[in-house]
Amino acid sequence: METHGKKTFKGGVHPPENKHFTESCSIETVPTPKQIILPLVQHIGAPCKPVVNKKDPVSAGQIVGRSDAFVSAPIHSPVNGTVKDIALAPHPVIGRTMAVYIDADPDSNEPRPAAADPFDASFDPGVYSAEQICTAVQKAGLVGMGGAGFPTRVKIEPNPAMPKDTLLINGCECEPFITCDYRLMLERTWQVIAGIRLAARASGCGTIRIGIEDNKPSAIRVMAEALSRCSLSEDVEVVPVKTKYPQGGERQLIQAVLGRQVPTGGIPPQIGICVLNVATCAALAEAVVCGRPLTHRVVSVTGCAISRPGNYYVPIGMRVEDLIAHCGGLKETAAKVVLGGPMMGFAIADLSTPLTKTSGALTFLTREAVTRAKYEKQQTPCIRCGRCLRVCPEHLNPTKIAHAVKHFRMDIADSYYLRACIECGSRSYVCPAHIELPGYIKTGKLLKARAKKRLG
Amino acid sequence: MLSKITVSPAPHTSEKLSTRQVMLDVIIGLLPAVIAAGIFFRFRALAVIGVCIAACVASEWACNRLRRKPASIGDLSAVVTGLILALSLPPAVPFSVAIIGCVFCIVIVKMLFGGLGSNVFNPAMAARAFLAASFGAAMTTWTVPATVDAQMPPIAAANTAATTQATPMAWSKMALKGQVEAQAIQGQAQWAFWGEVGGCLGETSSLALLVGGIYLLVRRTITFHIPLAVLLSATVFAGVGWLLRPEAYVRPDFHLFGGGLLICAFFIATDPVTAPLSVKGMWLFGIGVGALVMLIRIVGEYPEGVMYAVLIMNAMTPLIDRLCKRVPAGGKPNV
Numbered sequence: 181m182e183t184h185g186k187k188t189f190k191g192g193v194h195p196p197e198n199k200h201f202t203e204s205c206s207i208e209t210v211p212t213p214k215q216i217i218l219p220l221v222q223h224i225g226a227p228c229k230p231v232v233n234k235k236d237p238v239s240a241g242q243i244v245g246r247s248d249a250f251v252s253a254p255i256h257s258p259v260n261g262t263v264k265d266i267a268l269a270p271h272p273v274i275g276r277t278m279a280v281y282i283d284a285d286p287d288s289n290e291p292r293p294a295a296a297d298p299f300d301a302s303f304d305p306g307v308y309s310a311e312q313i314c315t316a317v318q319k320a321g322l323v324g325m326g327g328a329g330f331p332t333r334v335k336i337e338p339n340p341a342m343p344k345d346t347l348l349i350n351g352c353e354c355e356p357f358i359t360c361d362y363r364l365m366l367e368r369t370w371q372v373i374a375g376i377r378l379a380a381r382a383s384g385c386g387t388i389r390i391g392i393e394d395n396k397p398s399a400i401r402v403m404a405e406a407l408s409r410c411s412l413s414e415d416v417e418v419v420p421v422k423t424k425y426p427q428g429g430e431r432q433l434i435q436a437v438l439g440r441q442v443p444t445g446g447i448p449p450q451i452g453i454c455v456l457n458v459a460t461c462a463a464l465a466e467a468v469v470c471g472r473p474l475t476h477r478v479v480s481v482t483g484c485a486i487s488r489p490g491n492y493y494v495p496i497g498m499r500v501e502d503l504i505a506h507c508g509g510l511k512e513t514a515a516k517v518v519l520g521g522p523m524m525g526f527a528i529a530d531l532s533t534p535l536t537k538t539s540g541a542l543t544f545l546t547r548e549a550v551t552r553a554k555y556e557k558q559q560t561p562c563i564r565c566g567r568c569l570r571v572c573p574e575h576l577n578p579t580k581i582a583h584a585v586k587h588f589r590m591d592i593a594d595s596y597y598l599r600a601c602i603e604c605g606s607r608s609y610v611c612p613a614h615i616e617l618p619g620y621i622k623t624g625k626l627l628k629a630r631a632k633k634r635l636g
Numbered sequence: 637m638l639s640k641i642t643v644s645p646a647p648h649t650s651e652k653l654s655t656r657q658v659m660l661d662v663i664i665g666l667l668p669a670v671i672a673a674g675i676f677f678r679f680r681a682l683a684v685i686g687v688c689i690a691a692c693v694a695s696e697w698a699c700n701r702l703r704r705k706p707a708s709i710g711d712l713s714a715v716v717t718g719l720i721l722a723l724s725l726p727p728a729v730p731f732s733v734a735i736i737g738c739v740f741c742i743v744i745v746k747m748l749f750g751g752l753g754s755n756v757f758n759p760a761m762a763a764r765a766f767l768a769a770s771f772g773a774a775m776t777t778w779t780v781p782a783t784v785d786a787q788m789p790p791i792a793a794a795n796t797a798a799t800t801q802a803t804p805m806a807w808s809k810m811a812l813k814g815q816v817e818a819q820a821i822q823g824q825a826q827w828a829f830w831g832e833v834g835g836c837l838g839e840t841s842s843l844a845l846l847v848g849g850i851y852l853l854v855r856r857t858i859t860f861h862i863p864l865a866v867l868l869s870a871t872v873f874a875g876v877g878w879l880l881r882p883e884a885y886v887r888p889d890f891h892l893f894g895g896g897l898l899i900c901a902f903f904i905a906t907d908p909v910t911a912p913l914s915v916k917g918m919w920l921f922g923i924g925v926g927a928l929v930m931l932i933r934i935v936g937e938y939p940e941g942v943m944y945a946v947l948i949m950n951a952m953t954p955l956i957d958r959l960c961k962r963v964p965a966g967g968k969p970n971v
Contacts, residue, residue, distance in 0.1 A: 190965075195649060356649070431966065444966035517641055522648040529643045543648075550648055560655050560711060561753035565908040566859070569915075575965045577913060580957075600964045605647035612653045613753075619645040 183397035185420030189432040191573040192424040193606045195356050195523065197395060201482040202359045205490040207367055210506055212289040216497035217269045217534035218244055218255050219279040223323040224330045225251030230280055236263045240289075241473050243321075244280045253321040253331040253537075258292075258475035258495035259284040270530040272519040272539065279534070282497070292476050292493065299370035299465060301409045305377040310338065313382035313468050320467030321474050321537075326350060326361075326428070326457035327520065329538040332464065335454055336383040342449040347385035348437060349376055351392040351399065351458045352421065352428030355521030358541040360478040361458045363491045365392075365399040368462055369406045375461030378468050380414050383454050388416040390458075391437045395423040425523060426604040430455040432573050444574075444600045459540065474537060481507050483544035485514035494535060500542060501531040513546040522549070523605045560613040568607035568617065574600050578607040582617045585624035590631070598624050655752075659712035661857040665848035666719055666903060672831050672841035676781035677727040681837050685722040687731050691738035692718030699747040713752050717741060720903060721760040723838025724896065724943070725767075727779040733771050737763040757950045758910045761943050768943070778803055778834035801834045804894030805939040808886045812934065822886040828893040835895070842893040849902030858906040861915055865922020866901040866929075867892065873930035885934065896942040897929060904942070910950040917953075917960035924949045 220228040226249030232238060238257045246254040261284040269279035308316075314337050322332035338344070353361045365372055380388050392400045404418040421427055421436045431442045434453055442448055448455050456464075459477065466472045475496055482489045487508030494503060500517065504510055510517075518525035519539050535542075568578040577596045584592035601621050608617045673681040696714040700707050721737055741763030749755040768775045780801050802810075804821070811818040827833055831841025839845070852858045870891060877885035891897060905911065905925045912921050925945045932941025 193651075195651075435965070442966050443969070444964040445969040446966065515640065515642060516644075516648055518646075518648050520646075522646070524646050525648065526646065527641075527643040527648060529641060545648055550642070560708075561751065563655055563658070563713075563753050563908050564911070564913055565658065566913050566918075569913055569962065570859075573965065575962050577962050579913070596961070597964050597969070600966070600969070603646075609647050609650050610653065611650070612655050612658050614650070614654070616645055618647070622645060 183394055183400045183420050185394035185422045187419065187436045188422035188424055188427065189435045189573055191571050191575065191606070192426060192432070193571050193609050194423075195425055195609060197423070198356045198482075199359055199362070199395070201357065201484075201489040202480050202491055203362060205359075205363070207363050207478055207491045207493050209291045209293055210492045210494045210498070210503070211291050212259055212284050212495060213498050213502040214284055214286075215264065215499070216257070216259055216261070216282045216284060216495060217279050217499060217532075218257065218282065218497040219269055219271050219277045219534060219536060220245045220255065221271065221274060221277045222255060222329060222496075222536040222538065223253045224328060225249060225253075227277070228252065228255050230266050230278070232263050232280065234263055234265060237261070238263060238282060241475065244282070251331055251334055253318070253323050253333070255280075256321055256473040256475050257282055258497060260288045261285045270528070270533040272526045272528055272533050272536065292495070297368045297371050298470065299374040301370065301406070303370065303374045303377070303410075305374070305381045308378065308381065308468060310382045310384065313378050316468040316471070317382070317464060320463070320472065322460065322463055322467055323474070323537050324457055325459040325463065325477060325538060325540065327524065327538050327540065329536075332456070332460055335449075335456065336379050338382075338384050339449065343452060344383050344385050344449055344454045345452040346387045346389065346438065346454070347376070347380045347383060348430075348434060348448075348453055348455045349388065349390040349458060349461060350428055350430065350433055350455055351390055351396075351403070352433060353396070354393060354423070354425045354428035355523050355525075355541070356425075357482045357543050358480050358521045359482070360480045360491055360540050362396050362399050364458055364462050364478055365396075366402055369402050371465045372458050372462045373403070373406055373410065374469065375463070375465035376456075377412075377414065379454070379456055379461060379464055385454060386414060388414050389437050390416070390418045391421050391433050392418060393423045393427055394420045425606060426573055426602070429573060429602055429604060431602065444597065477537065477539075479503070479535060479539060480541040482541060484546045484549055485511045485544035487511060496537055497534045499532050499534055500528065503535070503542065504531065510544060514544050515547040516545040516550050518543040518545060523609065524603065559615050562613050562615060565612060567610045567612065571606040571610050573604060573606065574602055576601060578617050578621070579615075581624065582615060582620035585620040585627070588627070590624065590627060593624050598628070655711045655713070658857055659716050661852060661855050662716050662903065663712065663719060665852040665857070666723065666838070668844035668847045669723055669838040669841065669899065670719070672844035673723065673727075673837040676783060676831055676840060677779060677837060678782050680779075681727055684725060684727065684729060684731070684734055684837060685719065688722035688725070688734050688738050689715050689718035691735045692721070692742050695739050695742035696747065699743060708751060711752060714742060717746070717759045721763055723899065724760060724764050724836045726775060726777055727837055728777050729774055733767060733774050736770075737767045740766050753909055755909060756953075758904060758907050758946055761904060761946045761950075764943050765947060780834065781832050781840065784832055803834045803939065804828050804890065805933060808890065808894065808933070809939040811886060812884050814884070818883055818886045822890045825887070825890045825893050828890065833894070839896040839899045842898050845898040845902060849898070852902060852906075858902070859918070861918040862906045862911060862922040863901040865919050866905055866926040867897070869923040869926030870897055870930050873927055874934075877934055891930065891933065895933070895940050900925065900929065900942040900946060904946055905949070910953055912953050912956045912960065914957070914960045914962050917956045920956050920960065921949050921953065924952065
């Protein structure tokens with residue numbers, strides 16, 4: 181199997197990969213923490229409402245929050261225990277949100293084992309109907325686990341208005357440091373493949389492409405070999421792609437693997453493509469075959485400032501500080517705690533922030549890793565060098581957008597396609613003036629959203 | 637523990653690159669030209685360069701002090717401006733004239749417009765235009781390079797007893813007017829390539845400028861678009877003239893090596909602040925500069941056209957930026 185990938189998109193950057201911290205660490209089970217905090221916003225779409233009350237006993241897998249809206253996913257308790265409170269909790273992305281606090285029962289909670297791969301080559305997705313799969317996915321509360329958290333059911337369900345023909349599996353993991361998807365592909369190969377085939381069956385896609393960056397040759401080999409041992413009715417191929425950030429952005433991956441371009445402001449189904457992350461596929465297989473809701477996920481705990489980096493199978497809702505304690509604590513040099521990778525992750529200030537369905541990694545950066553300029557926030561004037569234009573994977577003009585937002589000229593920002601920005605952070609990575617371009621663009625999008633609300 | 641953790645928007649890591657590093661690269665790229673100037677015009681050249689850099693840095697520092705702003709001289713942009721201005725002055729320029737030029741370019745052209753990144757015109761070129769208009773004689777007195785001897789052909793050493801001589805571009809102008817044969821001078825493009833001709837401090841040695849330009853390209857401090865566009869359009873323009881009337885128009889290579897075209901292509905037109913952002917815009921800008929240089933050299937009254945060509949295209953830059961908006965990867969959205 182050729183593991184070298186030439187396929188890619190135009191633009192992008194090459195940050196140091198730093199995968200060595202955790203790439204050889206097997207997925208490890210984490211003991212059940214004393215308390216779990218389940219934020220009621222863990223996906224894109226309508227937030228959930230709590231369906232349990234204070235002091236209610238809950239069992240593992242029981243629904244604690246749900247919404248009747250179509251674009252939403254229910255939230256389940258990962259542990260047996262009692263609802264302690266329903267109150268505000270810190271949230272990595274939106275600051276604060278309502279959350280269900282659950283005190284775990286110390287006696288009846290065996291940690292969920294990490295290793296077992298209950299699937300093999302003989303798995304036949306044909307025994308499940310598309311409808312069965314979609315219902316199971318919705319019941320299990322599955323969302324895209326790569327970061328955005330879009331409810332999976334909405335993605336895979338056939339839509340007559342936008343027929344899908346190709347299922348694209350995202351195994352790029354282009355963010356530096358993160359290795360959770362890589363370990364999943366190595367250790368739970370059959371589970372991932374079962375999930376992929378179930379998703380293809382549910383969505384009616386006859387073509388499956390699995391895009392993996394060529395810095396993970398063993399994952400490419402293992403996946404390709406496993407697929408060759410299955411009797412497949414679908415057209416499946418593992419496609420090695422060039423290692424470059426943001427190769428794992430769905431628009432960039434579609435361009436690299438399929439050579440197709442999602443229209444600006446559009447979504448992949450418009451051109452007949454459904455993109456799923458490998459972790460989502462693994463969870464999908466568990467949900468459909470074992471009936472297990474999404475209550476646990478693999479998280480890479482990594483970076484120079486943590487004592488024992490590794491890939492951990494953790495209950496969703498576990499607090500960051502509990503996981504830090506399990507990993508031997510922070511080193512003195514820690515300067516930044518990032519939920520996610522260093523390019524798109526969210527820096528958190530409150531270590532009691534819980535992990536959510538979309539947290540693939542916890543990265544602990546030192547002052548050196550953050551780099552001096554970023555650390556001290558020394559921004560100098562833009563010298564119009566054009567580096568941000570050259571690396572922008574969406575071919576935008578980031579500096580013009582940032583300047584427009586800075587002066588509250590939303591009309592100009594719009595004319596440079598503010599909304600088409602995927603906030604990958606490449607522009608800020610290369611900017612010699614250390615301008616916090618993503619900050620301006622996030623502000624711009626926020627201002628737009630507010631203006632729209634006022635009008636609507 | 638919490639007090640030690642910082643929070644900021646993503647990304648949380650970045651390339652080890654700063655404005656200072658970019659400017660430092662330009663300075664390193666100009667070093668060969670500085671050394672060449674030292675060889676051909678001896679101590680005088682280095683003195684002019686030193687005075688210009690000092691005057692530019694001092695002016696910027698004074699502006700910062702007056703406006704009670706933090707000192708910005710650390711980004712080295714004033715050093716680059718001073719260096720480029722010095723390299724585009726005649727070797728015999730009086731120090732007072734050089735200093736006036738430096739103060740003008742930093743205070744009027746750069747700081748009054750808002751400092752680094754906000755100036756509309758290339759400060760060095762604007763100051764040079766100001767000096768050319770104010771001190772005409774001082775700005776057109778060209779010293780004979782120190783290495784020239786009597787064996788050299790006329791263009792390099794028209795008269796070794798003299799202390800001043802015409803630049804290659806002035807010779808080409810004479811050919812246009814029928815005072816000399818174009819063929820007689822274009823064979824001497826090699827002297828212009830090495831740098832043993834009259835001219836501004838930094839523009840005489842094409843070899844040194846090429847070395848520096850290639851360094852900038854390799855370091856990716858500049859992209860190839862603007863230099864290539866400038867040189868191509870100038871070559872095409874000059875080539876057409878040469879093919880039509882070889883007795884009056886000199887060969888294109890004479891135009892490339894004889895005047896300020898190379899320093900313009902690699903170091904002046906590529907000034908990011910005053911050049912367009914998009915690749916399409918860079919091509920347009922470069923083609924415009926190259927064509928205007930040749931237009932001024934061939935049709936206009938001046939023997940050299942780099943300065944005005946760059947200034948005119950600088951003024952066009954906002955327009956070009958507006959004209960050449962990038963189309964997003966997914967095409968224009970249907971709104």
